[in-house]
Amino acid sequence: MRKKKLAAILLISFTLPGASSALFAANNSQNNIQEARKIVKQYASTLKHELKSALKEKGPVLAVESCHLKAPDITDNISQSSGWQVRRTSLKVRNLEDAPDKWENSVLRKFEKMNTEGIPVNKIEFSEVVTKKDGNKEFRYMKAIPTKKVCLQCHGSNIKSKVASQLDSLYPFDRAVGFKVNDLRGAFSLSKPIK
Secondary structure (H helix, E strand, C coil): CHHHHHHHHHHHHHHHHHHHHHHHHHHHHHHHHHHHHHHHHHHHHHHHHHHHHHHHHHHHHHHHHHHHHHHHHHHHHHHHHHCCEEEEECCCCCCHHHCCCHHHHHHHHHHHHHHHCCCCHHHCEEEEEEECCCCCEEEEEEEEEECCHHHHHHHCCCCCHHHHHHHHHHCCCCCCCCCCCCCEEEEEEEEEEEC
């Protein structure tokens, strides 16, 4: 009887650290998801505010230029202040620098499938711990971007000729057009190293 108790105590002492690590990992992932959601909310609202201000003050033609100049600074500022790498990407990019990497491409294709199955774009998100080629791990998170009515001025099918000319001059490889309201336009993509 005494040997059974000792064996049970040893089993518990060996399994608890593993269980504790798994619980820590789950809590850590949940914390990362919550943090990523807050960053996306801040990022999206900052970009939206900038776009609405530019549209109101300058109109759509000059708003394209304003967005072209200010969006990269907004992205850099939020990346620096949050400690995450923050960006936007799409299967139909406006700027080639925003092209998805292999992981993002795979997630965007999943998002497209989910959307065609009836899941609203604003409800679609995905996160995962990824092991990089160098063996280091990073937490990655993506949140789908829905196409709103205001987006159609620059991303729709019937773009005014002056706006189209401005887009052509700033983004010669632009593919981010032809969207309809509630289409999946792309995604916010966040990552940070796991120590």
